[in-house]
Amino acid sequence: MSAKLELVCPAGGLPALKTAVDHGADCVYAGFRDETNARNFNGLNFDDKALAEGVKYAHDRSARVLIALNTFPQASNWSRWTAAVDRAAGHGVDAVILADMGLMDYAANKHPNLRLHLSVQGSATNYEAINFYRERFGIQRAVLPRVLSLAQVEQVIQNTPVEIEIFGFGGLCVMVEGRCALSAYATGTSPNCQGACSPGKSVRWEQTPQGMETRLNGILIDKFADGERAGYPTLCKGRFEVDDETYYAIEEPTSLNTIEMLPELMRIGVRAIKIEGRQRSPAYVAQVTQVWREAIDSCQRDAAHFAPKAGWMAELNKVSEGQSHTLGAYYRPWK
Amino acid sequence: MTTFTIPDFTLPQVLKRLGPRLPQLPPTLVLVGALNAAMSKRLGNLLPRDLLEPMIGKRVTIRVLDAGMTLRFAYGERGFRPSFETTPADLTMSARSRDFLALLLREEDPDTLFFSRRLLMEGDTDLGLLVKNTLDGIDLPRLDPAQLVARLSPAELLNRFVARLAQRAVPHH
């Protein structure tokens, strides 16, 4: 078995960061309070004071802090992103997670000692692309989009010296990582440039006699009967009328959970498992980090006899979006 | 790490019927007092004023479903105060007392409660996110919890609110 598998946990704020570290995260990823990251929601994320304290807290406990600068700058606001890279470097973070090639070039030149991770938003799905990023900008890790099967992940790992991180748990952003236009179409705000899919200003929930309605910019995208589990108000997980049938025409609200694949993931040499959810509260971070820490430790001790505990799955299902969990593309027979 | 978890409970039905007939002002005053105290210097500006700026002029309603309670308050330049308007607030949050308590103690994540339909957020979602994220961002462990509890006790808060009212009632010349 190769190097240790790292657990990478989300932090939308300082309490979540501390919680993640306390519960056994190896790395915590976070963002600044603006559109330079893909969780640009009101009140979320770090200012300089909180980040300074967070970095110190993590480093004192041998955990690392990664800063996500994973959205795409435009010509008019380029300097906001480069300033964010400088800020992250100034705080002594352990790596920045970048998607934009121009920004990567900037970071590589300006801060040669700053470790670079290629974001999932960069959408590099093959080793040629990843190796190019390495040759050109010296990236040390790539986060793979959630579209590859396990065999494809293995093939990538075998053909690149770059560490590979994959998503292990959490909400699924199902399509074209970093390139989805659904939110922009309905609300004018895109996750890729403004850092928010389905921004709060466009979302309305209302309890009606027929159930709870979800509207995105006035458009009805779902209706939940009483007691029916709900999902995030994103277009991709809405129910639409297609050929006289109303159903989840794009994707069902469901969460990724790959815990049962841990022995396989370790065997093929995955370096890090990412937990989704910077928009979630410290309670979620605590629950999910604790379960995954236990699972990874248990698998590292004895992969051959590893079996997910029922309690882990119950805990994870409880915090999940939608009705079920899925192995996503990893266990897909077709390619 | 906490080992204690709040058990799943619903208040007896009778409260739900009785609740709306009870005066809603005292519990609202306690809540408003707690929020204002959290913004005070004495509590280390736990609730950061600058982050709450977008909330100025907004009204929030909290419906504690199993207690039949509806707490209405507003936020302005001077802080939080009870609201007596009955038209729909900018933001309405509804849940059972057990779930509000779990949220307050950071035992449950609001999204988790939302997915399982135990928390309903109506009105201005952005305002809801701001409230949620601001509360989540408060770094509690820095405070001595015992001190916090003493300072936030309902009796202490009511006292302070009454004192403030009395202060304001004094005519200024």
Ligand code: SF4
């Ligand atoms: S609409 Fe769905 S697939 Fe598109 S960015 Fe939002 S969450 Fe992702």
